[in-house]
Amino acid sequence: MFKNLDAEQARHSYTNQRMADMVGISRVSYENKKKNGKFTALEAKKMCKIFKVKFDYLFATDEDEAR
Template identity: 45%
Template sequence: MYPNLLGQKAYHHLTSADMGRIIGVSRNTYEQKIHSGRFTPQECKIFCRHFGKKFDFLFATDEENSRP
């Protein structure tokens, strides 16, 4: 769903449990959110701050990344 967010997860060698802890949810809840694409605005802000990336980059969709 969000390849750049998943890329940051891989780059920093984070697990799904780590990603959940960053935003204050369980591993299962994080995995549900990544599959559904339903993060709260606060969770998005936390990820942006944690990774030092802008929202438009971190939460770009597959379709947005494939545009020329």
């Protein structure tokens, strides 16, 4: 759903388990949230800090780019 999140995760060689651990949720929850886009504000903020990027970049969707 979020191609930039996928790209940053791959660029840093972070597994889904590692990301889940850093965010403070289970791997299964992390993978489900990547699919459905339902990260909490705190989880999203943590990921922005991990990758040192802005929210709008990290969570951009194909829909956002069509506008």
